Amino acid sequence: MTVELGKYTSFVLSAYAITIVLLALLIIYVLWHNSKSKVLLKDAEFDKDA
Amino acid sequence: MSLWEYSNPVKFLKLSSRVLPWVSALSGICLILGLFWGFFWTPDDYRMGSTVKIIYIHVPAALMAINAWFMMLVASLIWLIRRHHVSALAAKAAAPVGLVMTLIALITGAIWGQPMWGTWWAWDPRLTSFLILFQFYIGYLALWKAIENPDNAADLTSILCIVGSVFAVLSRYAVNFWSQGLHQGASLSLDKEKNVADVFYHPLLLSIAGFIFLFLALVLIGTRSEIRMRRALVVAARRMPS
Numbered sequence: 001m002t003v004e005l006g007k008y009t010s011f012v013l014s015a016y017a018i019t020i021v022l023l024a025l026l027i028i029y030v031l032w033h034n035s036k037s038k039v040l041l042k043d044a045e046f047d048k049d050a
Numbered sequence: 051m052s053l054w055e056y057s058n059p060v061k062f063l064k065l066s067s068r069v070l071p072w073v074s075a076l077s078g079i080c081l082i083l084g085l086f087w088g089f090f091w092t093p094d095d096y097r098m099g100s101t102v103k104i105i106y107i108h109v110p111a112a113l114m115a116i117n118a119w120f121m122m123l124v125a126s127l128i129w130l131i132r133r134h135h136v137s138a139l140a141a142k143a144a145a146p147v148g149l150v151m152t153l154i155a156l157i158t159g160a161i162w163g164q165p166m167w168g169t170w171w172a173w174d175p176r177l178t179s180f181l182i183l184f185q186f187y188i189g190y191l192a193l194w195k196a197i198e199n200p201d202n203a204a205d206l207t208s209i210l211c212i213v214g215s216v217f218a219v220l221s222r223y224a225v226n227f228w229s230q231g232l233h234q235g236a237s238l239s240l241d242k243e244k245n246v247a248d249v250f251y252h253p254l255l256l257s258i259a260g261f262i263f264l265f266l267a268l269v270l271i272g273t274r275s276e277i278r279m280r281r282a283l284v285v286a287a288r289r290m291p292s
Contacts, residue, residue, distance in 0.1 A: 004100075005100040011164065015161045018154070018158070019158060023150070023154070026147065030272055033275045034274065034275045037274075037276070037279045040282040044281075044282040044283075
């Protein structure tokens with residue numbers, strides 16, 4: 001599965017690469033924030049019960 | 051059953067936990083199909099050559115950048131009028147997603163512009179309004195961070211969101227009512243004559259669907275996180291001696 005991009009190869013590939021990196025960073029951030037919120041709530045409720 | 055029932059955080063968490071796996075799966079399927087189809091199995095454009103393949107990331111990201119702000123506007127208005135916390139938290143959760151979409155649209159636009167226009171940047175109405183929208187996203191997020199009281203933060207960010215909507219509207223319609231500038235007209239139109247050719251149109255639609263589902267999935271996860279954070283704050287505040 002190859003594709004011939006000609007003289008614009010670097011432009012097209014860099015646009016895709018930057019998009020994939022930014023989307024990956026965004027997904028990682030959202031998931032990290034999600035797990036952090038779970039831990040915070042768990043700790044807060046544990047302290048309340050203690 | 052009323053839609054307002056889901057402004058109850060418990061009901062929202064229950065519904066979103068059921069919807070989230072489907073939205074995430076649809077996002078992955080549409081993105082992979084749309085981007086692979088567009089990148090590997092569409093021809094080059096007779097004028098733009100292979101750079102036309104950037105359309106499958108640039109157009110969906112730009113669409114989502116503007117629509118994320120409109121979603122934040124609706125959620126902010128609901129907060130200001132009806133004081134539903136979930137709507138304010140949904141607006142907050144959408145902001146980082148919209149920020150990244152705007153950044154992708156700006157960067158891929160610059161990369162596309164260089165070989166086509168001979169410049170990375172021009173003070174074209176569409177590009178400029180997008181840059182201002184990007185700054186509004188940063189300002190919106192900074193304002194949430196800067197104010198300690200969450201209700202005050204929600205009030206002020208909602209007002210900022212209403213002000214920023216002017217630039218979201220400008221970004222959306224600048225290509226239609228400003229004929230000067232380097233940016234081409236809208237790629238998608240109900241008028242078939244103005245639309246992109248069918249060979250580019252179908253993978254582009256799939257890619258747009260992928261970006262929409264990705265946005266929904268990330269906003270749902272983000273809103274769930276914000277609800278938990280708020281709950282943790284309330285629990286901690288109750289423990290504090292008065």
